[in-house]
Amino acid sequence: MFKVATIRRLSMAIFSLATAGVSAEPMKFQPGGNDTRCRECGFIQASGNIADDTPQAFQRFLDAAPNYVPKRIRLNSPGGSLQGGIRLGELFRARGFTTEVGSDRVDPEGHPHFGGRASVRTPGVCASACAYAFLGGIERVLDDGSKLGVHRFYTKSALTQPTEKLFSGRDLDDTQKIAAALVLYLVNMGIDARVVALAATAGPDEIYWITPEEARDLRVTYEPRGWKPWQVEPFRGGAVAVSETNDGTKRMVASCTRRLGPQVVLTNADMSWDVANWFEQCRTGLLGSAHPVFGTEVDPSRVQVSKRKEGGAFIRFRLPTTTPNLASPALFSFQSPAYPYACGSDQYEGSKINFEPAVRLAFGNCFQD
Incomplete structure (x- = not known):
């Protein structure tokens, strides 16, 4: 070059x-x-x-x-x-x-x-x-x-x-x-x-x-942290909704299993800091009693944090079986009163493009877990 x-x-x-x-x-x-x-x-x-x-x-x-x-x-x-x-x-x-x-x-x-x-x-x-x-x-x-x-x-x-x-x-x-x-x-x-x-x-x-x-x-504009529109992908006889950042370091997956019901998995592959520790601290360090996830409240007991072998971590939110209103894709938002300052972030705003139809389809097409 x-x-x-x-x-x-x-x-x-x-x-x-x-x-x-x-x-x-x-x-x-x-x-x-x-x-x-x-x-x-x-x-x-x-x-x-x-x-x-x-x-x-x-x-x-x-x-x-x-x-x-x-x-x-x-x-x-x-x-x-x-x-x-x-x-x-x-x-x-x-x-x-x-x-x-x-x-x-x-x-x-x-x-x-x-x-x-x-x-x-x-x-x-x-x-x-x-x-x-x-x-x-x-x-x-x-x-x-x-x-x-x-x-x-x-x-x-x-x-x-x-x-x-x-x-x-x-x-x-x-x-x-x-x-x-x-x-x-x-x-x-x-x-x-x-x-x-x-x-x-x-x-x-x-x-x-x-x-x-x-x-x-033409790549004149480029936002590595920007989120791509939601897409629906077939999975194990059901469907999942997926959105990720332009640089591929962060990913949201909405799905439903027949045993556990609807869930949202947020993955951060950034290896430059201890993502798992941050997720775990914010899992229970709430100002409110529950996590706001896609328009519904999720109790901390229904949230799981795990490290990835490749680096980074993911956090899994198991939603109630009732269908959420899908108000916003943002997770850990600064705008949410549920989180203290240390747990607010602008990294997980998500994309609003195709958000509601894609996630609603994924939540309604459960696969065998």
Whole structure:
């Protein structure tokens, strides 16, 4: 696989040709979010035009920030320097940042996560060079109402004099090198290279807005912790309903056995911490008397925790025989009053897509245990 250094050698001398020519204030970085109980509540807001030296400005911001700065950045930018956008994306990837498309507004009643500024998320736009910076994120999130756009790269002279014969054979050679460098950048970032083809459909004064469906299919957006839609799978003459995270580390299975009735099994294959111990502590360490599972209450005596041979653990909830109302797939939710702070988590929110019909079918088609 080509490395980032290969891209730089291929295009260092020519990236200065590829500028978006937009009129905007230079990109600034500000703390944002609120100090509340969720991993995503704190972020860095990045707004404005991307210049060649924007990556250095971001590095200076990080150097001056406290150690607990959130690894999540929101981009709201019309574009700018292609060189700056790609190098900023490389920096996001190297530092393990999640990228979001969106803006924010000051929340005067909020509690700052860091840096003395509290804010709430609002939709935003990330276009041109900003889109390539966005692709550097480990996780990549396109907010509802926000827009992500791409177009062909170009030079300012070509934009101001579109009918003039400005280009030499060397310019054509450089253009091909830039296109190759963009493809290599996308491949190294795990993005489908067809994004370049989408960009080629829009001229310098146009934008191709990537739809959420295209973003998902081309891996432009990627949320490892996000849950896939529920699916029904046949099992031992019955059926089970299954949903798992995009990275495959967490899995929910709803089923019914003829002897024990309906049950929900939550598996966490993460081997970086003692999942089994956490499950066991939270099995009995309730503020209420029962676990809220898929819309019904489950007594701790009907909950079992086991370690997995492969690493991680699973927790099994045996539901009452009465059919639950299937209000929510979330387990150990921060929103539930049943759990103390230490047992609240945003890792097990589950997917609402196909949730009710899939789980109801699984609970109604019991297999022999």
